[in-house]
Amino acid sequence: xxxxxxxxxxxxxxxxxxxxxxxxxxxxxxxxxxxxxxxxxxxxxxxxxxxxxxxxxxxxxxxxxxxxxxxxxxxxxxxxxxxxxxxxxxxxxxxxxxxxxxxxxxxxxxxxxxxxxxxxxxxxxxxxxxxxxxxxxxxxxxxxxxxxxxxxxxxxxxxxxxxx
Numbered sequence: 001x002x003x004x005x006x007x008x009x010x011x012x013x014x015x016x017x018x019x020x021x022x023x024x025x026x027x028x029x030x031x032x033x034x035x036x037x038x039x040x041x042x043x044x045x046x047x048x049x050x051x052x053x054x055x056x057x058x059x060x061x062x063x064x065x066x067x068x069x070x071x072x073x074x075x076x077x078x079x080x081x082x083x084x085x086x087x088x089x090x091x092x093x094x095x096x097x098x099x100x101x102x103x104x105x106x107x108x109x110x111x112x113x114x115x116x117x118x119x120x121x122x123x124x125x126x127x128x129x130x131x132x133x134x135x136x137x138x139x140x141x142x143x144x145x146x147x148x149x150x151x152x153x154x155x156x157x158x159x160x161x162x163x164x
């Protein structure tokens with residue numbers, strides 16, 4: 001039963017990644033504008049001495065947004081592959097253990113993107129936390145997603161007793 005739950009969770013993470021990509025691409029202009037807003041530090045404008053950090057390049061904003069949706073796509077694809085490989089190997093201890101590594105990798109892609117991109121770069125470097133509403137909401141969701149993905153990684157790492 002634990003193996004089945006791990007497989008289902010990898011499928012769920014895959015769905016999260018693909019739905020995120022779809023949302024980002026269907027709502028492309030507002031998403032890109034949000035990245036541009038963070039990079040420009042407009043929300044932290046009342047903080048003297050840090051404006052040198054701001055970036056006003058549309059190319060860099062586009063690249064930043066691309067990293068977000070490409071990371072979600074990679075997570076979706078790798079976790080879907082992991083779910084498939086884990087299902088295929090559900091009765092073979094060694095193969096199942098190897099297949100779980102794909103799930104760990106898939107979750108890890110988005111953990112890095114969320115923590116580095118949203119918490120470290122957007123939050124700390126560009127001081128997005130200073131934006132009263134959006135900054136805190138973004139930080140909260142990045143934290144929630146990061147913690148969920150990290151808990152899935154820990155769950156995947158845990159051994160399961162398989163009875164045939």
